[in-house]
Amino acid sequence: MNALDRVPDGTNPAVARVMDRLAGVAAQLAGRIARGGIDEHLGGAAGTNTDGDVQKALDVIADEAFMTALRKGDVRHYASEEQDGVVEMTAGGMLAVAIDPLDGSSNIDANVSIGTIFGIYPAADTPEGSFLRQGRDLLAAGYAIYGPQCVLMVSFGNGVIRYVLDPAEGRFRLIGTAAAIPADSTEYAINASNYRHWTKPIRAYVDDRVAGADGPAGMDFNMRWIASLVAETHRILTRGGIFLYPADSRTGYARGRLRYVYECAPIAFLIEQAGGRATDGENAILDALPDSLHGRTPFVFGSANKVARVAAYHDLPEAEISALFGMRGLFRA
Ligand SMILES: O=P(O)(O)OC[C@H]1O[C@](O)(COP(=O)(O)O)[C@@H](O)[C@@H]1O
Ligand SMILES: [Mg+2]
Ligand SMILES: [Mg+2]
Known part of the structure; x- marks a missing residue:
């Protein structure tokens, strides 16, 4: 692994490789977000997506960064909130990635936590078939949160694990398994x-x-x-x-x-x-x-x-x- 210091033993190697690429982009975005306002205005308007949502510069930057990083390798189908339809990537790829490249975009300029949400499915024969299915079919899912720390919360289907980005190294360190959510709360x-x-x-x-x-x-x-x-x-x-x-x-x-x-x-x-x-x-x-x-x-x-x-x-x-x-x-x- 490159961007993740390790993954749990027994993780499907293709899923681990895709997770590592997602983590690599998240680490780069975290650095770019931290410099927001110095080099570029990440919260500036950049267009509209299929849903009619106004896109911010960072929505487009994040989508392009994930798409580029996943284009060659294990991913056959890429479905992004910022794209009209499914993007076909590597023909023989075994996996499909669904992604909200930048979630919470109304918060970019307010300097409040934003993130990336993703799910990894086994690729189906058709682009739509990879995604128009029950969430139960997910092999793995997670999010990166760009907050006071950049944290990656991931599940490979056996609990949720927490990584924290070490900004000096540009790598995520595995911290441990997240505790169960309390059944009650106020x-x-x-x-x-x-x-x-x-x-x-x-x-x-x-x-x-x-x-x-x-x-x-x-x-x-x-x-x-x-x-x-x-x-x-x-x-x-x-x-x-x-x-x-x-x-x-x-x-x-x-x-x-x-x-x-x-x-x-x-x-x-x-x-x-x-x-x-x-x-x-x-x-x-x-x-x-x-x-x-x-x-x-x-x-x-x-x-x-x-x-x-x-x-x-x-x-x-x-x-x-x-x-x-x-x-x-x-x-x-
Ligand atoms: O502005 P509202 O209606 O409270 O909606 C907030 C919700 O919209 C979202 O920002 C939608 O996500 P995007 O920023 O990816 O479009 C969620 O993160 C959030 O929960
Ligand atoms: Mg969102
Ligand atoms: Mg979004």
Whole structure:
């Protein structure tokens, strides 16, 4: 290995090689991000992608860097949030990589943690076939977070392991296995400015967190929203909690905001590998089948009991979810 100091014994060699290339690009990006504003303006507008998202300079830089590094080798198919369709790479390659090259791009200029999310599948015979499949088929997944430290969290399907970038060496050091996500937690993350657009079960769930000790949950909660999926995931892998990006009634948000192939499936894989749960509010993300490359899905993940509780709100009778929190009886402790 080159960019990773080691991988666990028994790792599929092709998967290890691809992981090493991803890590190599992440290490370079970390250096470039750290110099942002000196040589170049990484948060400047650079165009629009298929989804109509405004691309920042760093979105394009990161996509090109990963695509170049993976082009020759084990990767047959490359699907990126920043590309219209699947890029065909090495004809005989055994693997397919799905990637969000730069996640949390609204945070670039704010100097808040951003990241890269990726998943590695066995390549299928057709470009779409490599990605329009259940997240359960992932061989490995992970993210790099460009924060106070650059950290790489990876799963090869046997727990989650943590690497930290040694900037002096430009290599990631394996630190150890991440602890299991606590099953319970009192911290939740949701963009509450969308409250009026949510469905009734999600409103009822959040109403009851806001009501805290005075509501049916009978305890106080804390809230976070970083608007950077990698940073929210990293916090939850570190100390538990729950993240929600539900569907809402705004135009274009009928399936929420986050993309199944590039964001939700890889993160769900990591979360399950760390003992947590990841659903669309009710059903496991890894069992879902995406119907398009850029397709979105509502996404709820984190501490297992908390994610189960969100599903339970979807089963409440209409009269219960419509009741003000003070009147909601079924969940009273
Ligand atoms: O701005 P909002 O609606 O709160 O959305 C924030 C979400 O959007 C994202 O930034 C989407 O990812 P991209 O930056 O890759 O488009 C997530 O990281 C984050 O969770
Ligand atoms: Mg993203
Ligand atoms: Mg992105």
